[in-house]
Amino acid sequence: MVLADLGKSINQAIGGLVSGQQDVDEQALDGMLNEVSKALLKHDVGLRHVAALKKNIKSSVNLENTPPSQRKNVIQKAVFDQLVALVSPTGEQTESAVFKPRKHKCGVIMLVGLQGAGKTTTCTKLAIYYQRRGFKTGLVCADTFRAGAFDQLKQNATKAKIPFYGSYVEPDPVVVASEGVNKFKKEGFEVIIVDTSGRHRQETELFDEMVQISAAVKPSQTLMVLDASIGQAAESQAKAFKEASDFGAIILTKMDGHAKGGGAISAVAATKTPVAFIGTGEHIYDLESFTPQQFVSRLLGIGDLQGFMERMQSLKLDQKDTIKNIQEGVFTLRDLRAQLQNIMKMGPLSSIASMIPGLSQFADQMGGEEPTNRLKVMIFAMDSMTNKELDSDGQILLREPSRMIRIAKGSGTSISEVQEVMTYHGTMANIVKQVGGRNGMLNQMQNAKGPQAELARRRMAQAQAQAGAGGAGMPGMPGMPDMGQMAKMLGGGGMPDMSQMAKMFGGGGMPSMSEMMNMVNNNPALSNMMKQFGGGN
Known part of the structure; x- marks a missing residue:
């Protein structure tokens, strides 16, 4: 991600202030502001701009009249707002x-x-x-x-x-x-x-x-x-x-x-x-x-879901067949190839990760050519498969290993790289099998209410954890969490419900910083994702 080091430095300064202590005093606030200022100056931001930012944050944070439990959010919001103002002509959206x-x-x-x-x-x-x-x-x-x-x-x-x-x-x-x-x-x-x-x-x-x-x-x-x-x-x-x-x-x-x-x-x-x-x-x-607000959100590891959705929409990705298969509990090799091709169309993996809350910490690990090249190798391998093989659940390749040898030779890849495709496909297919279909968790979550809905969501997280138990990481992304780790990151609480997502993606644009912080604090999934930005409450 652009200026990732700056974002890390600012996060560390804020995290050191708000983690492990509820009662933040003026001395601690001054120390945090000095660290943020050092980070900005190191990245060539002008002295007069940094001085103005420090002064504005200090004047907007009134610790004396702020309850200790709310000081973390107040400080985070002040830093966010002033960083937005720093990269905006008028402090407004552009x-x-x-x-x-x-x-x-x-x-x-x-x-x-x-x-x-x-x-x-x-x-x-x-x-x-x-x-x-x-x-x-x-x-x-x-x-x-x-x-x-x-x-x-x-x-x-x-x-x-x-x-x-x-x-x-x-x-x-x-x-x-x-x-x-x-x-x-x-x-x-x-x-x-x-x-x-x-x-x-x-x-x-x-x-x-x-x-x-x-x-x-x-x-x-x-x-x-x-x-x-x-x-x-x-x-x-x-x-x-x-x-x-x-x-x-x-x-x-x-x-x-x-x-x-x-x-x-x-x-x-x-x-x-x-x-x-x-x-x-x-x-x-x-x-x-x-857009200043979205840029600062990515800089601080909050992510940029609106930008992510805009990029998805601009690509006009056709996923009707894959969505239909997932709903039926089926995930073919052709579905896997389509998903990897869509990832490639979206641009650098590090840029994609920086847009998604909770994954921005892995953005640096996905930089460079190696992760992209590994994705390409997986696609090359599937390009050498027959229609019968692509439309299958992959079992035909496991039953007849000679097919994997032929695919490796035809695609210029190794047998181990073809096996990597099969391993990742097996992981994804196992999740889809438990999620889709008549008795799948998607259907249960859609029809369940109250305690049953919560039970279905927990079963979904457990399925992800079981699917990731084999250690199959995300393809071509060294250091990325496997599905089990992803489930832990989500805290077993699942992603935000549809009303929260609608609020984020709705016609009103991005939520304000205070709305975003409230949504994070009230949702276990997003709260866990945000730990790297200032710690817990």
């Missing part, structure tokens, strides 16, 4: 910063920024972002200054299967931009993204060119692409571009692995300009919309 295209309407987005900020790559990422949400998207290369710019955009667009326009012979970027936008407009494109030359704030000719392109294509929104690794210097660069080009929002790139990312976000917020997106890696899918 959903409006993200351009919202409309079906059958044409919108033009122009990207500007410094040389080397990753503008051309970001153009492709942004095009994919809108394409995955169902919009007809095209790319225009108006960067005629940098040699190879059009080739780079052409290569990226071809890989992502996105239509593009550019020219090897036309030297005037205004002409190229105008022709490309007009072409895509005639063809009914809904989102047209224009890439421009990188420029420095002192290059007046390039700034004039940027203004001319803007006048020619009349963008619906202009986005500035800014390298997050420059930290506090982002503020002066953003202000210079703001004076020359009235861009509406900023995309921060190279946020993965850079301690200066925290400084860049706070610096940009100081310009009163919202951050629309952050680039979180080199992969073409590594672009996330930025």
Whole structure:
């Protein structure tokens, strides 16, 4: 996860304050604030921003008039609110910063920024972002200054299967931009993204060119692409571009692995300009919309269930057959392959884990290439199976080991890797068998009331624990809990009931921090998940 070290440091500071003691005094609060300040300064957040955050937290926490049992929640809420304010232009949500295209309407987005900020790559990422949400998207290369710019955009667009326009012979970027936008407009494109030359704030000719392109294509929104690794210097660069080009929002790139990312976000917020997106890696899918409250939730390990659901919805995953099978108590190898493919579509495993409450502590362990490669190996193995094998419960492979030998040879994997697929499938199939079907726990929970409903939920947790007793961890995720550990993490109480989930995912958006804390404290499952954020009550 982006700035994971910062999140851990802040959590440790808060956890040291609220765990093991109910009566928090002013001295303990000051000590916690000093630790939080050190963590922010270490990650290049500006001194004046840190001083303001510390002062605001101190003034908003009135320990004298707060019952000891409530001091933990009050402090957590104050830290959360001030971190949100730190990365917000106005301390409010910035959903409006993200351009919202409309079906059958044409919108033009122009990207500007410094040389080397990753503008051309970001153009492709942004095009994919809108394409995955169902919009007809095209790319225009108006960067005629940098040699190879059009080739780079052409290569990226071809890989992502996105239509593009550019020219090897036309030297005037205004002409190229105008022709490309007009072409895509005639063809009914809904989102047209224009890439421009990188420029420095002192290059007046390039700034004039940027203004001319803007006048020619009349963008619906202009986005500035800014390298997050420059930290506090982002503020002066953003202000210079703001004076020359009235861009509406900023995309921060190279946020993965850079301690200066925290400084860049706070610096940009100081310009009163919202951050629309952050680039979180080199992969073409590594672009996330930025909302301060959701970003801070992930930073502190609370998770981002709303962002998780939005990502799921954007992928338009077809799981009708799998859901039908689970309801009937059946889980085939084809169902397993579909689920692993869906996980791959969602992006880096570390990013997925950081969005789910209780799993964010494993996000670092799922970083890098190894977990993703292990998932790929499992999918490769299943790609070499016959339809008969995929639609089976896997027993046919156990009865006829020669099939596993054939699958390993055909997929370029080892027999042990095929056996790993079978082990994990067996674990999942065992859970589904107990959960689905006429006598399964899903049906019992749906029909049960009162004590019977609670008994069904406990049986569900016990089934998970039994399924995980064999030690089968989550596939390709070293250090991830097995199903038994997951059941323990949930405390046997199951996930939040549907009214709580509806509250979280409903039209009202994310719950407030106080609502979230109340929901956590009143639900054993979420309460256990939140132990790493400040300990128990």
